[in-house]
Amino acid sequence: MFVAALCGCAGSRVSLQNPTIPEPLIEKLQISVAARYPSAFDNFVHEEQVIGKEKWTIDLGGANRLLFTQLFGSMFTDFMVVEGNAKPSDLQIDAFIEPSIDAFEFSVPNQSQKDEFAVWIRYRIKIFDGAGVQVANWPIAAYGKSQSSTFGGDEALRRAAVLAMRDAAALIIMQMDKSTGISKLRDTSARSNSAPPPVIPNDEGVQNFVAEGIRDDSG
C-alpha cells in the first residue's frame, strides 16, 4: 500500500449501495412489460486510470437492476423481470425491454480543474414487441455531478453516479413513450390476439417504429 502510494498508483474503489428513486408522480401506462437484464448490466464495474494519477474503480453492483426494476414497476401497470433466455413470445406480454450500458465516463477535480466529480452514463434501451421483434433501440445519455468540498472524494463520486442514474430515470419517464412508442405495442398486441396473424414486418417496417434519428448500430 505504501509502495503504491509512493508511485502515485494508489486506487480508490467506489461502490453504490442500493440507490433508489422516489415513487414518481405519473400515470402508469396500461401495458404488460417484461425486462431482462444482461449480466454486464447487472454487475457493471468501471475501472479507469486517470493519467498520472490514481486508479478509480466504480462498482455499480446491483444498482442498475434495482433502479430499473423500481422505475419500470412505477411506469407500467404490469411489469416483471425475467431471467435467463426467456423468449418474449412465451410470456404473454405486450413489450419486452432489454437495457444495457454503452459507455460510462467520469471526471475528477484534477481533470476538470473544478471542485467537482461528474459522471456520464450512456444507456441503451432495446424494446421488442410480444412476438420478439425489435421495435426500438433508444440511446439515452445521463449526467450527474457533485461537489467534492461538500461530500469528500469517494462520496462525491458515488453521489454523482447516483445523480446520473436518477437523471436517466427522469429522462426515461419523460421521453420513453414519445421516443419508442412503447404504449402502441398494447394495441398491436390486442390486434394480433383478436385477428389472424399479421405478416411479420420487414426491416423497413421495423425502422419506422424506431425513434427518429436513432440507428441500431449494435450489430
Next chain:
Amino acid sequence: MIPVNRSELPYKIALRVVFAVLAGTILSACVTSRVEHIKEGTTGIAEGEAIVIMAKSYHLGNETEEKFIECVGDSIGRGRDGLRVIPNQEFVDALFPWFEPRTAPAETKGLPALMSRPGVAESIKRQGVRYVVWLDGDTDKTAGGGSMSCAIGPGGGGCFGFAWWQNESEYEATVWDLDGLEDAGTVSADFSGTSFLPAIVVPVPLIARTRAKACKGLADQLKLFIVADEEV
C-alpha cells in the same frame, strides 16, 4: 550561547499556531457589498406556508455551491422571524421526476402545465410550499499574488512572505410564487473582498469571507422580500 530547552519547542510551535488561528478568526479583511431586489408583484407569506431553496440546474451551467444553498436555507429559517424552509431534497423527492436538474421548469410559464400533472399540485399543497427560490451564481477567485515560504527544522519553524487573493461572490435568487404561478421578483447579492496573508514567522490570515457574507446578506434580503407585503 543561549541555552535552549528542547522540551519547550513543541509548546512554542503550538502557541504560534494557536495565535495564528486566533488572529485569523478575530481579524478579517474588508468586504464590499451590494444587495438589491426587484419586485414583480406583491408578496407575503401566511402561517404554515413554506419556502424551498433550490439551485438552478447544473444542466444549464449553474455552479452554485451546495454549502451556499444550505447556508441560505439555514439563515432564512433561523431566528424568531425565521420562515419555514422545506429541505430541497425532500421537496424534489416528493415531486419526482418534475424538479430534477433535467426536468425542472426553467420559467414560470411552464408552471401551469406542471401543476396539471397528476399529484403535483396536491403534493405542493400538502407540503405547504408557497415560494420556490432559485439560486444562481457562485464564488470565484478573481485575482491573487505574492509569495510565501515556510520551513521547519529542529529549532522550530516559521513562514516569511506575503500573499493576497481576491474573491467575488455573485448570487441571484429568483422567487416564484406558486400561489399565483408567477415570478415574484429577484434578489441579487454581489460581495467582493481581498484576503491578505502576511507572515513574519507566524502567518496572520486576514480573510475576506465573501461567500459567508453573501449568504447572510442574501438570506436577510430574501426574508424581507418575501414577508414585506409592499407594492411594486
